[in-house]
Ligand SMILES: Nc1ncnc2c1ncn2[C@@H]1O[C@H](COP(=O)(O)OP(=O)(O)OP(=O)(O)O)[C@@H](O)[C@H]1O
């Protein structure tokens with residue numbers, strides 16, 4: 001991270017209010033956040049605190065109603081048009097009429113890549129998420145976790161420098177989750193991608209992140225930002241070290257503070 | 264085919280019930296005329312003989328199933344298929360205009376649906392007219408179409424096919440509008456994150472998502488096409504076709520002919536719906552559909 005390179009994501013005084021039938025819902029309020037290149041930032045907070053909404057604003061799937069957002073130094077819309085990011089949704093969102101490999105190929109077809117390039121990327125990313133051998137299967141023939149891994153492969157095949165992931169491992173069992181966490185960290189370390197990662201799990205957030213953004217609801221806002229002191233090299237058993245537990249405790253405290261007025 | 268075996272018993276028992284009822288009504292409805300005949304001939308037949316006679320009249324009010332069956336069999340299998348009395352020949356005449364009209368109707372329905380989905384003003388301006396077009400009784404429209412087209416020298420297959428088109432484009436339009444709008448928000452968002460062009464979103468997402476809707480509406484449309492072709496034969500004084508057979512049967516009080524033409528019509532309808540259904544299933548399987 002050099003000080004000169006522009007921030008990948010820069011939000012200032014960002015707010016978003018949905019107009020619903022039962023009046024306005026303030027999903028985001030006064031969010032200030034800067035994410036530098038190569039960071040791994042987790043967003044954690046109770047349900048409904050605006051994590052998905054924030055990610056969608058970065059992705060230009062929602063327009064903020066106040067404040068500004070820039071991605072790679074341009075507006076979110078320009079960044080989307082330049083295909084600046086890959087997005088992993090909370091659900092797998094595979095096309096049921098396409099096989100797994102054709103699903104991964106979808107963004108590549110849209111980008112107009114050659115057949116050979118497509119085949120190479122499909123193979124590489126399906127290997128990465130351990131789905132080799134399932135290329136010709138249709139989504140319904142795969143378990144929920146395998147479908148989610150296919151959707152991660154699809155986002156990785158896109159090969160953008162910014163990855164936006166909305167609870168990608170939420171539906172997976174602990175063991176697969178551990179494995180994918182390790183894989184994701186390795187990928188991140190190798191490629192120097194910038195990753196924004198939404199999660200409900202404190203250990204997952206601490207294990208993965210260089211920075212943890214704690215959010216609280218009504219209105220959705222950033223209540224705490226915690227820098228991780230863990231080294232970049234992180235074996236799974238780092239999760240038993242005192243340093244790890246200390247960070248986890250800070251995150252838990254931050255979440256509780258955001259919640260306190262609920263009681 | 265397990266589902267076939269599961270359906271066999273209920274379907275046959277319903278069929279048996281219908282046949283029994285049909286015989287009962289044939290006896291009841293044909294009895295007055297038979298009593299007339301008998302009293303004029305000074306005959307007093309026994310009950311069994313009387314019932315036998317009500318089921319063997321040459322121009323019965325309601326022909327008995329076996330009379331229809333015999334007539335159908337003779338006119339289908341025993342006549343050369345080039346004969347104008349052959350049901351195969353007449354069914355083919357109706358079928359050809361049905362298929363032509365169905366093809367036009369499906370194409371037209373798809374085109375209108377694509378327009379409605381992509382152009383907001385078409386949605387508001389066209390849809391009410393399309394719905395209104397279907398509230399006009401086809402029996403009122405058919406003669407006008409035939410007469411107007413005949414005036415400009417278009418006769419034969421085309422006018423009948425146009426009536427089929429008129430009836431069949433509607434279900435396809437409605438089904439395809441729904442189908443093209445069926446993609447989930449998340450899939451549309453996904454295409455948005457790839458900055459896909461509208462035509463890429465159309466071909467890669469909307470079209471494949473609409474395929475099941477297309478086949479469901481085509482099943483309705485093909486049956487409507489057949490009705491259109493038959494109705495189109497009534498006001499033309501057509502010499503051939505199932506509609507022409509129905510009309511001629513009514514004209515000469517050949518009730519048995521009418522009924523066997525009706526049977527031929529329903530068999531054609533069932534076959535058409537079945538063919539569309541099978542085609543739909545083949546396409547669904549090719550698109551990775553889960554076997555039911
Ligand atoms: N399209 C929308 N229209 C109206 N309100 C919305 C819309 N999307 C989200 N909201 C509201 O905005 C708030 C934040 O929602 P969001 O989905 O961002 O929460 P979240 O933090 O992702 O929750 P979860 O952890 O359950 O996924 C909620 O109160 C939600 O009801």
Ligand SMILES: [Mg+2]
Nearest residue numbers: 051052090166
């Ligand atoms: Mg969410």
